[in-house]
Amino acid sequence: MPDAINKVTIDMTVNGRKFRRQVEPRMLLVEFIREELGLTGTHIGCDTSYCGACTVQLNGAPVKSCTMFAVQADGCEVLTVEGLEKDGQLHPLQKSFSEHHGLQCGFCTPGMLMATHALLEENPHPDRYAIKKAIAGNVCRCTGYQNIIKAVEAVAASSKEA
Amino acid sequence: MYPAPFRYHRPTSLKEAILMLSTLGETAKPLAGGQTLIPILKLRMDEPTDLVDIGRLPDLRFVKNEGGWIEIGALSPHGWIARSDIAKTVPIVKDCAGGIADAQVRSRGTIGGSVSAADPNCDWPALLNTLDAEIRCSGPEGDRTIAIGDFITEAYTTALQPGELVTSVRFRTPPAGSGGAYIAYKKAAAAFPVISVGVQMTVAPGNVCQDVRIALGGSGPTPRRAEQAEAELCGKALNSQVWQHAADAVAAIAEPTDDVRGSSEFKRQLLRGLFLKAGDTATRRSANAIIEGSHVYA
Numbered sequence: 100m101p102d103a104i105n106k107v108t109i110d111m112t113v114n115g116r117k118f119r120r121q122v123e124p125r126m127l128l129v130e131f132i133r134e135e136l137g138l139t140g141t142h143i144g145c146d147t148s149y150c151g152a153c154t155v156q157l158n159g160a161p162v163k164s165c166t167m168f169a170v171q172a173d174g175c176e177v178l179t180v181e182g183l184e185k186d187g188q189l190h191p192l193q194k195s196f197s198e199h200h201g202l203q204c205g206f207c208t209p210g211m212l213m214a215t216h217a218l219l220e221e222n223p224h225p226d227r228y229a230i231k232k233a234i235a236g237n238v239c240r241c242t243g244y245q246n247i248i249k250a251v252e253a254v255a256a257s258s259k260e261a
Numbered sequence: 262m263y264p265a266p267f268r269y270h271r272p273t274s275l276k277e278a279i280l281m282l283s284t285l286g287e288t289a290k291p292l293a294g295g296q297t298l299i300p301i302l303k304l305r306m307d308e309p310t311d312l313v314d315i316g317r318l319p320d321l322r323f324v325k326n327e328g329g330w331i332e333i334g335a336l337s338p339h340g341w342i343a344r345s346d347i348a349k350t351v352p353i354v355k356d357c358a359g360g361i362a363d364a365q366v367r368s369r370g371t372i373g374g375s376v377s378a379a380d381p382n383c384d385w386p387a388l389l390n391t392l393d394a395e396i397r398c399s400g401p402e403g404d405r406t407i408a409i410g411d412f413i414t415e416a417y418t419t420a421l422q423p424g425e426l427v428t429s430v431r432f433r434t435p436p437a438g439s440g441g442a443y444i445a446y447k448k449a450a451a452a453f454p455v456i457s458v459g460v461q462m463t464v465a466p467g468n469v470c471q472d473v474r475i476a477l478g479g480s481g482p483t484p485r486r487a488e489q490a491e492a493e494l495c496g497k498a499l500n501s502q503v504w505q506h507a508a509d510a511v512a513a514i515a516e517p518t519d520d521v522r523g524s525s526e527f528k529r530q531l532l533r534g535l536f537l538k539a540g541d542t543a544t545r546r547s548a549n550a551i552i553e554g555s556h557v558y559a
Contacts, residue, residue: 101310104266124269124312125302146262148300149451151365160340160368166299167369170269171292171316214364228554235450236363 109173113138114182122169128162129153131169132179140180140209144238151237154210155179161217163236180209183216192216192254201250203241210237215251224255264302271314275399275428278315283401283424285311291426292316293336296362296370297378321373321428326350332397332431335373340364342372351434352546353441353461357388360443360556363450373427379413379483382453382522385430386413387478388443390486391459392432400425409484416482438471439463440547442539445478446531448522448559454479455522456532458511460539462494464547470494475507479522480515480532487511490536504540508533 106121113136120135132141132155141164144152148166155164156178183190192212195201202208211234218225218233225233230251231244239247270285272278282289289311292298301307315321321336324347331347342348343359361367361375361384375385376396389396389409396412398405401424409430412420421427435441441461445454457478463471473494475487490510497503517528535557542552 101266101268104268107269123266125264125266127263130263146303148296148366149449151363151451154365157368161365162368163365166296166366168269168292168295168299170271171295171314217364232554233364236365 107170107173109170111169111172111174112176114177114179120169124168124170126169127165128155128167128169128172128177129164131172132164132177135169138179138181142206142209144206144210149238150207150210151214151234152207152210154213154237156213156217159217159220161214161233178213178216180212183212190216191257192219192251195250195254196247199246199250199253201242201247202239207237207239207241211239211247215247219251219254219258223258225251227252230255262303262305264299265305265308267302267309268311269314270311271317273318275315275318275321275426278313278318279399279401279424279426281313282426285313287423289313293374294338294369294371295374296366297374297380315426323429326434329434330431331434332429333372334429335427336371337373338368339370339372339375340367343367351441352552353388353391353443353459353543356441356443356555357384357459359554360384360445366451372430376409376412376430377419377421377427379415379417379419380453381416381482381484382455382457382479384443384445384454384457384478387457387476387484388459389430389432390476390484391441391443391461391474392435393474394430394432396427397429397431398425399428404428410486413483435461436463438465438547440543440545440549442542442546442552442555444535444539444542444555444557446535446557446559450558453522456480456515456517456528456535458532458536458539460536460543462540462543462547464499464544468499468544470497470499475511475536477511477515477532479528480517485514485516487514489514499544504537507540508536511536 142152144150290309323334348355443459445457462473493507
């Protein structure tokens with residue numbers, strides 16, 4: 100173990116707000132989000148890069164924040180589940196999860212939302228296969244996934260009408 | 262789970278990174294996307310004193326198709342490769358890049374990291390063997406190019422010297438009439454493949470196999486070429502009997518381990534099926550058929 104570990108100063112924009120913090124290099128991005136910034140919507144499920152509950156968007160791309168150091172996100176834009184709601188209104192994807200019973204206990208939901216939000220940003224009208232591919236790295240133990248897929252399909256269909 | 266403490270360095274050029282890694286010595290590790298390294302650190306299976314973050318080095322995220330070679334920069338993430346022009350022109354690359362783990366891991370994990378990790382079950386080493394690729398490296402002694410078969414020397418072990426980094430991988434652009442497929446069997450997206458097979462072949466009119474390369478993942482400590490199976494196919498008109506003989510030859514050289522992912526015999530049987538499926542897809546793609554996503558999930 101090295102004798103002295105210097106903290107590293109990092110700048111990060113999280114949900115549109117700029118933050119500067121000094122962190123230990125080994126601090127994981129998920130711990131930074133939850134413990135330094137107090138944004139506890141991002142969950143730690145497996146802590147082994149398997150379950151996807153910790154999914155956030157990093158410069159738009161979905162990433163598992165338990166498998167990334169906060170220092171690696173220096174200078175980046177991070178979007179967490181708290182960033183989806185606008186002016187007290189739930190994001191259409193959040194509403195759709197509620198309407199289609201796309202959650203039960205809700206533990207996986209922040210990760211599911213961020214994974215599918217990233218999908219819809221890249222591909223506003225995904226087919227069923229693309230939706231399944233997008234949540235292949237997110238584990239849900241309640242819903243059986245079908246209602247999550249329906250929730251995302253409904254948002255894709257409504258933006259098609261608009 | 263926190264990794265053990267380490268010092269963090271972020272060099273701004275490849276040259277600086279190499280110098281830093283050479284000076285710090287073997288207790289320093291390069292960090293690119295971190296999708297292999299960070300889980301290892303969190304389990305404290307390794308406790309490096311220093312991490313050299315090469316993830317942002319300039320000019321190492323690229324794909325090129327020039328002068329008969331396709332070259333992919335070491336810091337290209339899997340998902341980015343899957344959406345690149347190369348993935349459109351060489352479908353076997355899309356099979357591999359777009360099928361690795363899940364979307365989140367594909368955002369961060371890089372081809373250079375995957376090939377340097379040299380996990381016996383991971384996708385890029387098997388795919389790069391199928392394409393007879395070369396690994397380009399840069400280190401304190403200069404640049405060198407190593408054939409993939411010589412690059413991965415043992416399980417989790419490569420020919421990289423201390424301070425040396427992979428900068429790109431390259432392989433010959435497949436000619437017209439050449440088609441390929443890479444198929445892995447996975448228990449879940451985020452899990453490592455149980456076993457995998459890549460086939461790249463050129464089929465002449467009359468359904469005659471002109472040229473073929475077959476490589477297996479998870480079938481030994483390093484990716485394994487199925488040379489006997491290639492000989493069973495080469496120069497022959499392809500029919501089910503020829504394919505069955507080739508599948509026998511594939512199964513015969515595979516030595517998958519008995520482990521939590523399945524028994525050795527189960528994996529060998531699985532490999533036969535995956536090989537026949539990959540062969541069928543490769544044959545149809547050689548006639549320009551468009552066939553998407555081919556991995557098999559439990």
